[in-house]
Amino acid sequence: MAKIIGGITTAHIPAIGVAMDKGLENEPYYRDLFAIYPPIREWLEEEKPDIAVLFYNDHGLEMFLDKKPTFAIGCAPEYENADEGWGIKPIPPVTGETELSWHIVNHLIENDFDPTVCQDIKVDHGATVPLTLLWPNFTYKGIKVIPISINCERHPMPKPSRSLAFGKAIGDAIRCWDKDSKVVLLGTGGLSHQLDGPRAGILNAEFDNWCMDKIVSDPEAICQYSNVELVEKGGAQMVEIAMWLAMRGCIEGEVEERMRNYVSPISNTAVGVQLLIPKD
Amino acid sequence: MAKIIGGITTAHIPAIGVAMDKGLENEPYYRDLFAIYPPIREWLEEEKPDIAVLFYNDHGLEMFLDKKPTFAIGCAPEYENADEGWGIKPIPPVTGETELSWHIVNHLIENDFDPTVCQDIKVDHGATVPLTLLWPNFTYKGIKVIPISINCERHPMPKPSRSLAFGKAIGDAIRCWDKDSKVVLLGTGGLSHQLDGPRAGILNAEFDNWCMDKIVSDPEAICQYSNVELVEKGGAQMVEIAMWLAMRGCIEGEVEERMRNYVSPISNTAVGVQLLIPKD
Amino acid sequence: MTNYKMKDIEGTVHFDGEMATKGFYFNKMCYSFNHEENRQAFRDDPEAYMTKYKLSEEQKQAVRDQDINRMLELGGSIYYLAKFAGIFGWNMQVIGGMMSGRTTEEFQAYLDSQGRGKNNG
């Protein structure tokens, strides 16, 4: 049976990808942020997961307003990246895992979720920056990835409780998949930031740290907030915590927080990173 | 407040559209089928609905496998029709109703449905044939249409119970919309037919009539069947009854069956038509 | 362990995830037939068109053989196959016959044998 070996939360801001491209990891601006990644990579090296289930949000590369999914799940053998319009270098294709993808889709539909099922999509920096951070120098080619995207652009967005439940159903699907595979979960995005409008630039370190605590001990607590309340607390893009909730929902029961880092601001964003290990 | 004045079930097979184009309504092959439509049109003339909420399935004009929604809802001011590849004449655009569309989307997300939200889609014969049948000679231009599509092509498809619940949530949304509009529901597609494979051509009049009875009195009874059981009973495309269930789910409580017709085969399909009026 | 494999129904290929994966490029080709210029490009040079859409050799052979059941087995979806059939002017009774091993007339008779509600008016 497939086994979830851990969950990683990480930002996916384009600036980090650009910083890696340019070798700026040791500059004062980035040093404290990048400090967390080598130990996480070591953990990945040791654990050798076969598959990464990656929660991200598309930022307008693939999921345009013409047909915008609430939840979309990749079922493709491969996912290309492409020009997003502001100068990040596209990276080589990401490898898929169609069998587990379809198993998850079947399980979701059986349990009254209504995903959009994607046999051919491009993935944007929301997916590629975390892959590059965790498996640098294109070594992400060695891991099979299932990209799952959540609408974080246009209201209405799924309620935090729905994203958590969505993750729970996906975790159940992974656990009942008849293959001896090791699965790592990636919850990407966040934390507090607001890119748009006169209020652009707000951050909320206190709320972010409360969310990081609750992601470990009590993710339901975050679901007490509606999306508009999240916007109020942590800025318009705080809603990206949806991906953290979905990731956390995949893990049954308690987790050990093995590592944590919080650095803010990177670009306009507060960056939280955690490594969570299921307790049983 | 908006009011649901009735629900109509009808086939949407291309052959019917072609027959209308060619003026074959009185030919022996079509006569009994078309007999039902003039009285339904009279009812529509009298009731003058403002909006039609139309459940259909896309047959490969717009919802390709690259990004295939389970449930998709139109939020566009207008919907074009187009060449589908086998020679039905495209019809002029259908008028949308964005305000009610968004209200429904908000209500669905609030109630844990995960629709794909479509601001720019083409609609295929699944939507255009019923509109042409009910409002001939392009008079459908006078009614605002909200097209809602359900995946009936690729398994897994939403469970019958999920389509019924989806309709129920949409009915609730319509009832809590703050506009004095009259809404008619269209549940299109079906009934028994199988287009593909060595088993192509099966029909099941007995099961169809049971379904028509239950759509009136007890739609939950149809949900006792899984999709594969529906395929077994009524052929691979019997699953199109999903749209009938969604339509019926919109109506609270009991309905009066004002009209019914059942004619089979038209093309490869058993055609059921009903006019249902909410009892209160 | 939960197995979502669908129950077999004789004479029916369930178009599920496995088939949709197998047939993706074939269906993508047929989906392109929504546009007349693509239908014409296929008519002009079917081999080149199939190669452009990355069909497998088996799928190409099924197309050459006009073997619709085989196309279904290789992941074809009836929704897109209908557009393929449109190129040849085959309607649903023609391909119904082809797939069920009947002439078009036999297929129509089979449909009619199950009919209801006609010629009452």
Add this chain to the structure above:
Amino acid sequence: MTNYKMKDIEGTVHFDGEMATKGFYFNKMCYSFNHEENRQAFRDDPEAYMTKYKLSEEQKQAVRDQDINRMLELGGSIYYLAKFAGIFGWNMQVIGGMMSGRTTEEFQAYLDSQGRGKNNG
């Protein structure tokens, strides 16, 4: 009657159904900037490009004025606006400043004033 209108938050335009309807063509134009040839076409003749994408006169004026807050009020989504900003080489700190009425340096200082966790390493 149920009203799904979102609670106002000062300085924030919620990108909801109403705004997405208003801004559809504007966002469609910006979405096209995922491709370099489209960015170049806009650079070459912004007026023609905006007309091709059916922008309203108000939206065109906001573009001419490089008034990003106005673009947001007229239905622009920050995700697509970011691609618009890319054409001018404006990064998130530049447009953050433009929208919040600060210079880029002031905007960076505002961000830093809320910072945590740097220069500990």
